[in-house]
Amino acid sequence: MTPSTPTRAGVTEPDRRLPALGGFAPGALGIELRRVLRNRRTLAFTLIMPGVFFLIFGLPQGGQSLDNGRPVAAYVMISLAVYAAMVATTSVGGAVATERALGWSRQLRLTPLRPAAYVATKLITAMSLGLLAVVIEFLVGAVAGVRVPAYVWLLSGLAAWLGSLVFAAFGLFIGYLAPAENVMQIIGPVLAVLAMFGGLFVPVEVLPDVLQQVAKFTPVYGMGVLARAPLTGDGVSMAAVANLVVWALLFGVGAARLFRRDTARV
Amino acid sequence: MTSTHPAVELDGLTKSFGAVTAVDGLSLRVQPGEVVAFLGPNGAGKTTTIDMLLGLSRPDTGTVRVLGGTPDDAVARGRVAAVLQTGGLLKDLTVGETVRMTSHFYRHTRPAAEVLERAGITDIADRVVGRCSGGQQQRLRFALALLPDPDLMVLDEPTTGMDVEGRRDFWQALRRDARRGRTVIFATHYLDEADAYADRIVLVRQGRIVADGTTAEIKNLAAGRTVRATLPGADQAALAALPGVDAVEVRGDSVLVRTGDSDAVARHLLTRTAARDVEITSRNLEDAFLALTSAQTGA
Structure with missing residues (x-):
C-alpha cells in the first residue's frame, strides 16, 4: 500500500479567499433566469394567460370609456398586468419551497453561498420575471389598440411591477413556511381569489357591499388602486397606501423570520 | 499553504434528539492526507457526526475543528466539500448547468469541464438532472464537491441506493481522484468499501468509536x-x-x-x-x- 503524503507537493494551492457578496454572482443569476424561462407552467400562467385574458375580457370593452374618457380596455389591461406580475413574483419566491423539499438548500449549505445572497438572487429573478410579465401584458394591449398617454404607461407599469415585490415576499414566506414540491398548485387558486378581491378581474365596486368592505383589507387591493390611479385620475387614498405598506411589511417580516428559522443551525 | 493543523479534530461530541443519544462523547483526530472510513451500522451516529463536522448542525457538547478553523469557515473557503445522502439537486437544470451554477458561489474553482471529466459524467453534461440515474446524480454531487479542489472531502454513504455497477463506477471515479494527499473521510456500512478504499477504519456503534485502526487490523476482526x-x-x-x-x-x-x-x-x-x-x-x-x-x- 502506498502511504498518503501529508503535503500536497506539486499542487498549486487554490485561492482560499471568501467569495465577494456572500457568493452572489451574476452568472448564477443568469442560469436562474434561464431556468425560470424554461418552466412551461410559469410561462403559461404569467406570460401567456394574462394576455389571453385581456383578449377575451378587455377587447370586447373596446368602445367604452371610463368617467374621465380613458378606455375601459386600458383599465382591464393594467389590472391584468398587476395580476401577471404578482403571479410571476409569487411563483419565483414560492420555488424556495420546491428547492427546500428537494434538498437543494441543504446542498447549498455545503457551498460558500450565504443565505442572504440566495434570497437576493430569488428576489432579483422574481422581479425580472415580474417586469417581463408587465411588459408583455402592455405589449398585448398596445398591439390590440390600447392608447393612453405615455405617463400612464410608465407610472402604471412601474406601480404594477414594484407592487409585485409584495408578492415576491409572499412567495418567499410560503416557500419558507412549508417545503412542498408543487406549491404553486396550491397558491395559484389563492392568488386568483386575492386578485378578485383586489379588483383585478372585475372592479371592486361591482362586488356586494359587504365584500367591498372586506376587499379593502386584502393584499392586492392597494397595489390595484395604485397601478390604475394614473389612468383613472382618481386620487390615491390613504387606505390604499396603508394596505400596500401593511401587507408588504407582513409578508416581508414573515418571510424574514421563517428564513432565519430555516437557516439556524440545529 | 497547507496548514500543520489536523484535518479534523472532534473532541467529546455529543448530540441527542429527544431521548435518543445519536452521538455519545465521540473524539477523533484525522491527519492531513489520511483516507478514513467511518464504518458502522445504520443508526450508529455516522450521519449526525458528519453533519456536525460540516457545521450543518451544532453539537450539544464538545468542539469541532476543521483544518484548524470552524466548519463554516472551511466550507466558505472551499477547504472542505462533501457528498451527502440528503443533498438535493434541481431536477430542471442540466448536469453542466448545475456544475456551472455552483462554481459561481466560490471565489475560485477548478474548471467545470475538468470536474465533469474527473467525476466521469462529461458525456451526460447536457442531460437534465431529473433524467439522471441515482448513480449519475451521485457522481454529479461528487463533481460539485471537486469544484473547490478541497483539502478535505467528506462523503456520507456515497453509494447508498446504487446498483453494483453504479457503486463500482463511483469508487472508480473517487479512486482516480485519490491524489496527492487530499484528506478523505467517508461513512459507509459496507466493509468491502472501507477495505478497498480506506487506509484507516474507525468503527462506530451507538454514537461511540469502538475501534480505530488500519484496514488490516479491522479486517482481522471481521474475518x-x-x-x-x-x-x-x-x-x-x-x-x-x-x-x-x-x-x-x-x-x-x-x-x-x-x-x-x-x-x-x-x-x-x-x-x-x-x-x-x-x-x-x-x-x-x-x-x-x-x-x-x-x-x-x-x-
Missing part, C-alpha cells in the same frame, strides 16, 4: 467464521483447544465456536462428538462489533 451446533454437554475446553479457535460459547444445548478454521471445527464436531445441526456462518460486521466490544470489556 473468520462461526460454527454453531446442537451438542448437549459440549466439552468447551476441547473445542477451545482446536487450531484457529478464538472463542467458545455455550447457550443451552447449542455451542458456538468462533474460529479462523471452520473446517477443522466442523470435522471435529461431526467425527468426534454427537453434534448435529451444524451451521457455518461468516462473521459479519455485526460480529466484528460484538467481538470488539466484548474484547474491550474483557480487557
Whole structure:
C-alpha cells in the first residue's frame, strides 16, 4: 500500500479567499433566469394567460370609456398586468419551497453561498420575471389598440411591477413556511381569489357591499388602486397606501423570520 | 499553504434528539492526507457526526475543528466539500448547468469541464438532472464537491441506493481522484468499501468509536467464521483447544465456536462428538462489533 503524503507537493494551492457578496454572482443569476424561462407552467400562467385574458375580457370593452374618457380596455389591461406580475413574483419566491423539499438548500449549505445572497438572487429573478410579465401584458394591449398617454404607461407599469415585490415576499414566506414540491398548485387558486378581491378581474365596486368592505383589507387591493390611479385620475387614498405598506411589511417580516428559522443551525 | 493543523479534530461530541443519544462523547483526530472510513451500522451516529463536522448542525457538547478553523469557515473557503445522502439537486437544470451554477458561489474553482471529466459524467453534461440515474446524480454531487479542489472531502454513504455497477463506477471515479494527499473521510456500512478504499477504519456503534485502526487490523476482526451446533454437554475446553479457535460459547444445548478454521471445527464436531445441526456462518460486521466490544470489556 502506498502511504498518503501529508503535503500536497506539486499542487498549486487554490485561492482560499471568501467569495465577494456572500457568493452572489451574476452568472448564477443568469442560469436562474434561464431556468425560470424554461418552466412551461410559469410561462403559461404569467406570460401567456394574462394576455389571453385581456383578449377575451378587455377587447370586447373596446368602445367604452371610463368617467374621465380613458378606455375601459386600458383599465382591464393594467389590472391584468398587476395580476401577471404578482403571479410571476409569487411563483419565483414560492420555488424556495420546491428547492427546500428537494434538498437543494441543504446542498447549498455545503457551498460558500450565504443565505442572504440566495434570497437576493430569488428576489432579483422574481422581479425580472415580474417586469417581463408587465411588459408583455402592455405589449398585448398596445398591439390590440390600447392608447393612453405615455405617463400612464410608465407610472402604471412601474406601480404594477414594484407592487409585485409584495408578492415576491409572499412567495418567499410560503416557500419558507412549508417545503412542498408543487406549491404553486396550491397558491395559484389563492392568488386568483386575492386578485378578485383586489379588483383585478372585475372592479371592486361591482362586488356586494359587504365584500367591498372586506376587499379593502386584502393584499392586492392597494397595489390595484395604485397601478390604475394614473389612468383613472382618481386620487390615491390613504387606505390604499396603508394596505400596500401593511401587507408588504407582513409578508416581508414573515418571510424574514421563517428564513432565519430555516437557516439556524440545529 | 497547507496548514500543520489536523484535518479534523472532534473532541467529546455529543448530540441527542429527544431521548435518543445519536452521538455519545465521540473524539477523533484525522491527519492531513489520511483516507478514513467511518464504518458502522445504520443508526450508529455516522450521519449526525458528519453533519456536525460540516457545521450543518451544532453539537450539544464538545468542539469541532476543521483544518484548524470552524466548519463554516472551511466550507466558505472551499477547504472542505462533501457528498451527502440528503443533498438535493434541481431536477430542471442540466448536469453542466448545475456544475456551472455552483462554481459561481466560490471565489475560485477548478474548471467545470475538468470536474465533469474527473467525476466521469462529461458525456451526460447536457442531460437534465431529473433524467439522471441515482448513480449519475451521485457522481454529479461528487463533481460539485471537486469544484473547490478541497483539502478535505467528506462523503456520507456515497453509494447508498446504487446498483453494483453504479457503486463500482463511483469508487472508480473517487479512486482516480485519490491524489496527492487530499484528506478523505467517508461513512459507509459496507466493509468491502472501507477495505478497498480506506487506509484507516474507525468503527462506530451507538454514537461511540469502538475501534480505530488500519484496514488490516479491522479486517482481522471481521474475518473468520462461526460454527454453531446442537451438542448437549459440549466439552468447551476441547473445542477451545482446536487450531484457529478464538472463542467458545455455550447457550443451552447449542455451542458456538468462533474460529479462523471452520473446517477443522466442523470435522471435529461431526467425527468426534454427537453434534448435529451444524451451521457455518461468516462473521459479519455485526460480529466484528460484538467481538470488539466484548474484547474491550474483557480487557
